[in-house]
Structures are given as structure tokens and as C-alpha cells.
Amino acid sequence: MPNTELVISFLKIGAFSFGGGYTMIPFIQKEIIYRHQWIPLNDFIDIVGIAEITPGPIAINSSTFVGYRIGGVIGSLLSTVSVVLVPFLLVMMLAPFFLKIKGSPAVRRAFKGIRPAIIGLIASAAITLGKAxxxxxxxxxxxxxxxxxxxxxxxxxxxxxxxxxxxxxxxx
Known part of the structure; x- marks a missing residue:
């Protein structure tokens, strides 16, 4: 499997996952298990379990383990950097702007709308992983x-x- 596919997959996961590590699980699952079929669901559950008991954020740990499983040490490095790259750049670019608008009513309302979606993503991951x-x-x-x-x-x-x-x- 070309490393470019791994990088693109984890760039997408990092770019479109809001709400923290647990909300990334459904994205990782969809991309890695269903879209590319790189690993089976049972192995993914084991990876999430390992990521849960190792120090660090679950999204980074699980991307590292998945990357290692798919592409060895290079795969783990690529997937780890890829999953954090877009959020890191966004935070660096938007932090000064966000500090100025964080009290805005529109921003507060947007976050009130995002919170239930995050819970839905976490529940989706829990149900899918729980079934398996x-x-x-x-x-x-x-x-x-x-x-x-x-x-x-x-x-x-x-x-x-x-x-x-x-x-x-x-x-x-």
C-alpha cells in the first residue's frame, strides 16, 4: 500500500474530526476498515484498547498503531504526523482570531450545536465497537x-x- 494513501487518509481524519480523540474513532474506522479495508474490525478494537491504555491522546495513539500495522515504522510516523498536522496548523492560525470572537453569540450558538454532534459521534463509535x-x-x-x-x-x-x-x- 502506498504511503501516500496512508497520509491522505490520516490528513482527512485529522482535518474533519472535531471534538477530540473519541470523535475520531468513527472517522478512522470508516477510512481504515470500510473504505480501504486495511485491517479488520476486531483488530481495530484491539488497537483502540491498546491506544486507551497507553499514555497520550487516543486519536494520536490509535493512528500511530494503525499506521504501524499498515506500514511499519514509516507508516506509524506518517499517520501520526498526518493526523495532527491539519489541526495543529488550524489552531496556530485561528487561535488569535478565536480569542477575539469567542464571546460572540454566534460562536456560542455554534458550539451549542456542535456539542450534541460530538456526543453522537462518540455514541456511534461505542455502538459499533460494542457490537463487535x-x-x-x-x-x-x-x-x-x-x-x-x-x-x-x-x-x-x-x-x-x-x-x-x-x-x-x-x-x-
Whole structure:
């Protein structure tokens, strides 16, 4: 696979993903799994899991892992730089302007409209990844236990991941 396709894909993902790393997951999924069919969904779920437990933003980590999987070390470098390049340039160019208009009613209304869309993107990723990850009753038990620990009991997500790993060892 030519590296140019990898660069173009991750430039698009970085350019059109708003709202942070979790909102990039559906874009990465669509581009990498469905459009190019470079990796299967189950492998992507593993990559997201690895990206979640390694330090750094999930979007950068997942793009690095996907790039490595597709093109080795060069692929990981290209995908990582590509996914951050457009947002970095936009922030550098727009930050001074945004500071002047951030209090504007139109900008506030635009962000009120963007927030629900971000939640929709995160929910879409959760449902898609959840369908592929829920393979049996054991995986559903792990999901419910971690959800309750993190959402209701307010455990730190890292402890949820550790608990899921321990439950995986015990149940599988």
C-alpha cells in the first residue's frame, strides 16, 4: 500500500474530526476498515484498547498503531504526523482570531450545536465497537462490571481497564 494513501487518509481524519480523540474513532474506522479495508474490525478494537491504555491522546495513539500495522515504522510516523498536522496548523492560525470572537453569540450558538454532534459521534463509535466486542455473555459481564465501576462507583477508568484485563484472564 502506498504511503501516500496512508497520509491522505490520516490528513482527512485529522482535518474533519472535531471534538477530540473519541470523535475520531468513527472517522478512522470508516477510512481504515470500510473504505480501504486495511485491517479488520476486531483488530481495530484491539488497537483502540491498546491506544486507551497507553499514555497520550487516543486519536494520536490509535493512528500511530494503525499506521504501524499498515506500514511499519514509516507508516506509524506518517499517520501520526498526518493526523495532527491539519489541526495543529488550524489552531496556530485561528487561535488569535478565536480569542477575539469567542464571546460572540454566534460562536456560542455554534458550539451549542456542535456539542450534541460530538456526543453522537462518540455514541456511534461505542455502538459499533460494542457490537463487535460483545461476543458472548462473558464479554457482556465485563462490560457491565466496568461500566458500573466507572460510571456509578466513580472508579478511575484505568482501574476499569485493569479490572477488565483481570476478568478476561479469569473468564477466558
Amino acid at each position: 466486542a460483545m461476543i458472548d455473555i462473558k464479554s457482556m459481564i465485563i462490560c457491565i462490571v466496568v461500566f458500573v465501576m466507572v460510571y456509578r462507583v466513580k472508579f478511575h477508568p484505568v482501574f476499569g481497564i485493569i479490572a477488565a484485563g483481570m476478568l478476561g484472564v479469569i473468564l477466558y
